[in-house]
Amino acid sequence: MDEAVERLGLRERQRRAVADELREVGFQLFEERGFDAVPAVEIAAAAGVSERTFFRYFPTKEDVVLTVLEGIGPDVVSRLEAAPLDRSWFEILREVYTAVLAIDVTMEGRRGDEIRRYAGRGYRLLQSSARLRAGMDARARVSAAAVAEVIARRSGLDIDHDPRPRVWATMVIAAIGADVERRVAVGAEHADLGTEVFDALQGLFDPPVGPS
16 A cells, blocks of 8 residues: 555545545446436446435535546645746746656545546546536636746735736646647547646747748
């Protein structure tokens, strides 16, 4: 058992085991019939628990998919808080996201390979559900706001008057989401995701190549 998981304690490990079972059952049903066609009560029944128990673990059906995609958020913020300010924010964000997207175990004891596997499955579900996409967009804005707050505070910038923290955070998170969608669409692996995303962003500063 991973050290980070061991530190959680028996009760928390049991709670996570139930949540993980509900999540896996939910994903299987969503993949078979489509996200919008599966009500929460059916997920609960298939997992052998009551609907009330389901909602104790997942306040909404969307949370079955979206909470796993948020699994690296605390690690990103923690690393941004601790990063030395001896280079550009582009380089800091590149280093932090590249490391976190390849992480073995998160601060909350989640396995990185599990998060990456579910991320691919989750993004496939997003393609066929406007409701799920709307939920993902809302959470991406929350994540970008948290990153922007760290950048602004550590840089001594007024986030309400200086556009840079919000622009930088939103651009990075949107770029990661766009590349995950691309990989899902073409059946590509998630290896080196952070590296490729930031190489693509760096290309904004290169002269255009090809037909005018």
